[in-house]
Amino acid sequence: MKPRLDMFVFADALGWEQVQKRDYLKSLLPNRNRCETLFGYSSTCDPTILTGCLPYEHGHFSFFVKAQSESPFEDFKALAWLPDRIAAHHRVRNRISRWYAQKLNYTGYFQLYSVPFSKLPYLDYTEKQDIYEKGGIIGGQPTIFESWEDSAKVWCRSDWRLGDTANIDHARSEIEAGKVELLYLFTAHLDAVMHRYGTNDPAVDAAFDDFAKKLTMLADIASRHYKEVRIHLFSDHGMSDVSSKSDMMLRWNRQPWRYGRDYTAVWDSTMARFWFHNDRTRIEALQWLTQQPDGQLLTDEQLEAWGCLFPDRLYGEYFYLLPAGSLFVPSFLNQRHVPGMHGYDPSHPDCAACWLTNCETLPVRSLPDIFSVMKESCA
Ligand SMILES: [Zn+2]
Structure with a gap:
């Protein structure tokens, strides 16, 4: 019997609001707190969890x-x-x-x-390489898995290309074999279900219950194969119910500026990012954007405070952000309405991520702290 298993369970979009509302897995994972998220999407947050670095350092933000x-x-x-x-x-x-x-x-x-x-x-x-593999991070930082690989411990992780059922089955067989000491379980079903139904729906309740049962099952099996089982459940961000839609992209397209000649833009679900090719367009377009009631232009100070002021303005010279619960319809990411969405002001309560564990760890107040706990576990 191995002395100890450290199990890190990533659950995409398992926000602190949902954890609190549902008293989620309270008896299995009694030590819990809100974990501050980042401005952006999973494409921003996940590289931070894997490296402990902020977006402007690791270079990942949007696709x-x-x-x-x-x-x-x-x-x-x-x-x-x-x-x-x-x-x-x-x-x-x-x-x-x-x-x-x-x-x-x-x-x-x-x-x-x-x-x-x-x-x-x-x-x-931007995400040309697999961020879970060596060399996958744009900024060149090693991920936690390189530290685990260099340690004397036996480790394994999910394949993010597979669904939760396959990944939970894989974790289960690794635990039953009793050799693995560090395990990273990747799950994304809660995110998919909440995008599809919003946060209040019987289908969402069922998905939460099912996931809780499976984690409890893994914990039970682990307790038979290890003297000590340390389980950490965490997320990258939360989820908001979408209550309003913005047709700003269609209104923008009716303006005189031409894509490729006067500007380049990317319309994510909750933010639009712009690069202007001449001063005239910049002045006119910024004036137009400031007059729109849908959301707000972000200042450089704001982006810097969020760790998202990128060198060379890789992700845009100007960012226009919608308030929580609002969605661009259409955008480059979605044609139609989506009931649940994330990617808003990271200080909004809906956006917060969570940290739930059954043991004492280094404090986890924001996403980079998760990396520190994973690093400590292989020491
Ligand atoms: Zn999502």
Whole structure:
């Protein structure tokens, strides 16, 4: 019997609000607190959990950016004539995404979402490499798995490409074998269910219950194979119910500025990011943006305080952010309404992540602290 198992369970979008509201897994994981999230999406937060670094250091934020030189999506110029309703179809998109990722040798998470084919030739993609593998972090930082690999302990982790059932089964067989000492379980089903139904729905309650049962089952099995089982459950961010939609992208498109000539923009679900190609457009467009009631332009001070003032303005010269509960419909990420969303002001209560554990650890107040606990566990 091995003396100790350290199990780190990542649950995408398991926010502190939901944990509190549901008294989630209180008896299994009694030590719990709110964990501050970051401005951005999982694409921003997950690299921070894996490296302990802030976004401006590790270089990850969102998937699409303005292409600095030649775009990897030049080919899409030939497809720009396709009617949007065909080009936007998710099956068409998924096929093309898979085929394109292979063609470009991308090993990271790759999805074209609803980015119009006509805009793709102006854009580049950031998460080209698998962030869980060595060399996957843009800033070059090693991830926690390199520390685990260098340690004397036996470790394993999920495959993020697989669903929760496969990953929980994998964790279970590793625990039953009784050799692993450090385990990273990746789960994303709660995120998917809350995007689909919002946070208040019987389907969401069922998903929470099911996940709790599975973690309790893993804990039970582990207790038979190890003297001490340390379980840590955490998330990258929370989830808001979407109560209002913004058609700002359509209004913007009716303005005189031309994409590619006057500006480049990426419309994420909850923020729009702009690069202006001439002073006249910059002045006029900023004036227009300030007049819109949908959300607000962020200041550099704000971005800096959030650790998101990127060198070379990689992710945009200007960021326009919607308030919690609001969604761009359409955007480059979604064509239609989505009941649950995240990616707002990180200080909003809905956005907070969580840290739940059954033991004493270093304090975890914000996402980089999770890395410190994972690092300490292999010492
Ligand atoms: Zn999500």
